[in-house]
Amino acid sequence: MISSTALFTGSLIVYLSAFLASAAAFATGSISVRRVGTALVGTGMLVHLASLALLWQEHGSFPAGTTQGFFGSYAIFTFFWALLIARHWKIENTYFAFMVIPLVMLVGIRVLHPTKVVTSTMGPVFRGLHLLAIVSSLAAFTVSFTGGLMLFVQDRLMKAKAFGFLMENLPPLDVLDEMTYRNVSFGFIALSLGALLGFAAAPKAWGASIPLDLRVAVSLAAWAMYGFYLHTRTRRGWRGRKLAVVSLAGFLVILATSMFASYSGGIHGS
Amino acid sequence: MAAEQPQLFVAGLSHKTAPVALRERLSPGADRVPELLRELVRPVAEGSNGMIEAVLVVTCNRFEIYGLAHRGPVELSVVNRTVRESLGVDLTEHEGAVYLHEGDEVVGHLLRVAASLDSLVVGESQILGQVKEAYRVATEAGTAGKILNRLFHRAIEAGKRVRTETRIGHNAVSVSYAAVELAKKCFGRVEDRKALVIGVGEMSELTAQHLKANGVTELIVTNRTLLGAVNMADRFGGRAIEFEKFPSVLDQVDIVISATGAKDPILRAADVEAALVRRRQRPLFIIDIALPRDVEPAVGDLPNAYLFNIDDLQTVADKNYRERVAEAHKAEELVRDEAGKFARWLRTLKAVPVLERLRSLGAQLVADELARLQWRLDRLEEREQRAVSAAVNSVVGKLLHRPLVNIKKLAQEDDAEILLGLVEDLFFEDPDAVGEEPAEVPQQSGVVPLDAASRRGAGTP
Numbered sequence: 001m002i003s004s005t006a007l008f009t010g011s012l013i014v015y016l017s018a019f020l021a022s023a024a025a026f027a028t029g030s031i032s033v034r035r036v037g038t039a040l041v042g043t044g045m046l047v048h049l050a051s052l053a054l055l056w057q058e059h060g061s062f063p064a065g066t067t068q069g070f071f072g073s074y075a076i077f078t079f080f081w082a083l084l085i086a087r088h089w090k091i092e093n094t095y096f097a098f099m100v101i102p103l104v105m106l107v108g109i110r111v112l113h114p115t116k117v118v119t120s121t122m123g124p125v126f127r128g129l130h131l132l133a134i135v136s137s138l139a140a141f142t143v144s145f146t147g148g149l150m151l152f153v154q155d156r157l158m159k160a161k162a163f164g165f166l167m168e169n170l171p172p173l174d175v176l177d178e179m180t181y182r183n184v185s186f187g188f189i190a191l192s193l194g195a196l197l198g199f200a201a202a203p204k205a206w207g208a209s210i211p212l213d214l215r216v217a218v219s220l221a222a223w224a225m226y227g228f229y230l231h232t233r234t235r236r237g238w239r240g241r242k243l244a245v246v247s248l249a250g251f252l253v254i255l256a257t258s259m260f261a262s263y264s265g266g267i268h269g270s
Numbered sequence: 271m272a273a274e275q276p277q278l279f280v281a282g283l284s285h286k287t288a289p290v291a292l293r294e295r296l297s298p299g300a301d302r303v304p305e306l307l308r309e310l311v312r313p314v315a316e317g318s319n320g321m322i323e324a325v326l327v328v329t330c331n332r333f334e335i336y337g338l339a340h341r342g343p344v345e346l347s348v349v350n351r352t353v354r355e356s357l358g359v360d361l362t363e364h365e366g367a368v369y370l371h372e373g374d375e376v377v378g379h380l381l382r383v384a385a386s387l388d389s390l391v392v393g394e395s396q397i398l399g400q401v402k403e404a405y406r407v408a409t410e411a412g413t414a415g416k417i418l419n420r421l422f423h424r425a426i427e428a429g430k431r432v433r434t435e436t437r438i439g440h441n442a443v444s445v446s447y448a449a450v451e452l453a454k455k456c457f458g459r460v461e462d463r464k465a466l467v468i469g470v471g472e473m474s475e476l477t478a479q480h481l482k483a484n485g486v487t488e489l490i491v492t493n494r495t496l497l498g499a500v501n502m503a504d505r506f507g508g509r510a511i512e513f514e515k516f517p518s519v520l521d522q523v524d525i526v527i528s529a530t531g532a533k534d535p536i537l538r539a540a541d542v543e544a545a546l547v548r549r550r551q552r553p554l555f556i557i558d559i560a561l562p563r564d565v566e567p568a569v570g571d572l573p574n575a576y577l578f579n580i581d582d583l584q585t586v587a588d589k590n591y592r593e594r595v596a597e598a599h600k601a602e603e604l605v606r607d608e609a610g611k612f613a614r615w616l617r618t619l620k621a622v623p624v625l626e627r628l629r630s631l632g633a634q635l636v637a638d639e640l641a642r643l644q645w646r647l648d649r650l651e652e653r654e655q656r657a658v659s660a661a662v663n664s665v666v667g668k669l670l671h672r673p674l675v676n677i678k679k680l681a682q683e684d685d686a687e688i689l690l691g692l693v694e695d696l697f698f699e700d701p702d703a704v705g706e707e708p709a710e711v712p713q714q715s716g717v718v719p720l721d722a723a724s725r726r727g728a729g730t731p
Binding site: 174 | 437441454455456457458547550551552553570573574576578585586589
């Protein structure tokens, strides 16, 4: 019988093909190539879901604590969310850019084989909701990060009056700004919810004093950064490149959290 | 034989051959076009070669009559007489400006026109709509028949393909339109945006026109002379404000177009910076088309202020035009492809008479044979008679099926006329050979005499 790892490898190959097709569509402006890319992403997600289902069967419960389970869920969420966002904001030609981070993570998992298992003491419902909230927030932050990065580049190009291919094909500044803001807002709510669920379940597992591991600490730092983003945007009227930098920094913190926590101890470690 | 067939032609003039003074005289007005079309296809005197189909494409850059001459090359006098009587222009006096294309050249020409490859500004989008409209008018006037119907459908298809499969119309090539395109890079779309126009010169008017056409909701116009601002505001449904007050509305607008004749900058960085604070850093897009410049260059360094001057716009327009020219090569390929499809379809039409004659021949053979056997068939029951009749029909039908399909297919080739001649020689009696001995040989032995084919130089199959 086919193993979950084999299916995961298969999905990775399909994702990479989708990335190449989407990048080619960006370079050529071909709508048909772009559709091929979208179809491949959809196929990749289905294969990937199948691999997670097998992993679930192998573990007896959903493997949220394994890197493959956690980042796999994150990648599927992100690919799907980015598809919706790209369609809604009519920026489908840049879809490949939204694939980069989850794809790098998946390739890293496949190559490095980190199979660390988190022993969770949370109940299945709490754990499921906690995971759903965290993964949703990560997906939204990934999309906002990519949007912020594109905004940063587009702003530089317009200021430098670099009327070339990139300026022509990157989305308009206002679209990127608004899209980034909405994703940060959504991600912030989801992250807050995830953190609250975590804190709500913590006393049962660890008693009154909750141990502060690296992931919790840096998550709180990221939460504060995104809070700062929303505050400056809504209260102080920051926009454009300045605000994009805050969103980029926030995501880099999140990224570091996720990567380091995979190799650290504490409540999210083994 | 070919000379007797209807022939496509286009007669007309365009921006490439005729000055605007002549082109404007050839503008009949939309309401007179149907009448002119019907006049063109009016039956002519016996012996003259009139038109049986006509479509008139009239734009500010071209006047073209697409027609189907009744037989062989068109007589330009027919066209000229109608144009002279209807529009008062004698085309013979402007021979250098008038062109005439016939046959396949017409197809290529119309397809290039619809694809905007023959336009003054290559890649402009209006011409496809104008070709569609010309065709619609001709259809309603009843002057577009089978051939021109097909030709215009093919042309419209080619035009659409060129617009969707190439980037020929992708970017602006005029300075004023480049400003609007740049604004879209800032805001995505300019609908629901507000614009401030400073100065009422030609360039600011053109840019305002493009902005309005792209859906800008409100135009605020200011000028040193308020009356000029009021006049322009009236033309665009905007509002005019006094010149001294314009810095105070910078926080209300998203786009600023400045084109005054001022010697010193009128829009200072401090004003823009203050406005950006008031507008909570929402982007401000500023176009400075004036020479000397109206806007302090330092404005471009402010975050969320995007400043472009006339040189920037010209750079964009030039770059876009170079891209269009490059795309035009791809478009030419598409046009050739579509023209080829039409030419193949047109050639299959030539096979229609031969195909019909072959079918008639088959039906006649069946009828003759059944008539010859009638005295024997009478002895059979009606059901058996029907079976025999069906069998004979089936044999002839099956025998003819493959040749008919192949003739239709081969008729699309360049040398279709040779093939069709060969088929005629094989299956039908040569009128020159009436009374000659081998006339009945094929029917008796099933062997087709090849002397007719060899006379045409087709050789032995």
